[in-house]
Amino acid sequence: MVYRKKSEATEQERVMRWAAIGSITVPELELLHHIPNGGSRNQLEAANLKRQGVKAGVPDLCLPVPAGGFHGLYIEMKFGKNKPTEKQRWWLEQLEKQGYKAVVCWSAESAIKEIITYLGVKESEEMKQ
Structure with missing residues (x-):
């Protein structure tokens, strides 16, 4: 197994792997997706x-x-020490004003906890990493 240094990308990948496994028991997780707005091009x-x-x-x-x-x-x-940019904070505020829950998470664990709490589901044994 290849181990990569932890980063925002690796943490997000962990969330998506968890959701793929979890979608077996919580079908709504299949709808979780990444919006590819960042990155260098x-x-x-x-x-x-x-x-x-x-x-x-x-x-x-x-x-x-x-x-x-x-x-x-x-x-x-x-x-790590990364913080949301001004534009990211603006989007989070605007989404909340429109009736969405919008949060910042600094780890896969915190994002997974947010999703579980949001959906009001229990994490199955298969979903635990």
């Missing part, structure tokens, strides 16, 4: 994506499932 690709609707600051993960009085859940993943 060459100028041409960045311009094309911007014309197609990519917007800076949109949270990393979206679970479009209504629960607990919210329309859906958005998660901005961070790692």
Whole structure:
């Protein structure tokens, strides 16, 4: 097994692996997806994506499932000492104003806990890593 240094990307990958396993018992988890707005790109690709609707600051993960009085859940993943940017904070605020739950998580564990709490489900043995 290849071990990679922990990063925002590796933590997000852990969340997505957990959701894939968990979707067997909690089908809503199959709807959890990444919004690929970040990352470095060459100028041409960045311009094309911007014309197609990519917007800076949109949270990393979206679970479009209504629960607990919210329309859906958005998660901005961070790692270590990273903090949300001004644009990310703006998006989180705007999403909350529109009736979504929008949170920042600094680890896979905290994101998984947010999702479990949001959906009001119990984590099965298969889902535990």
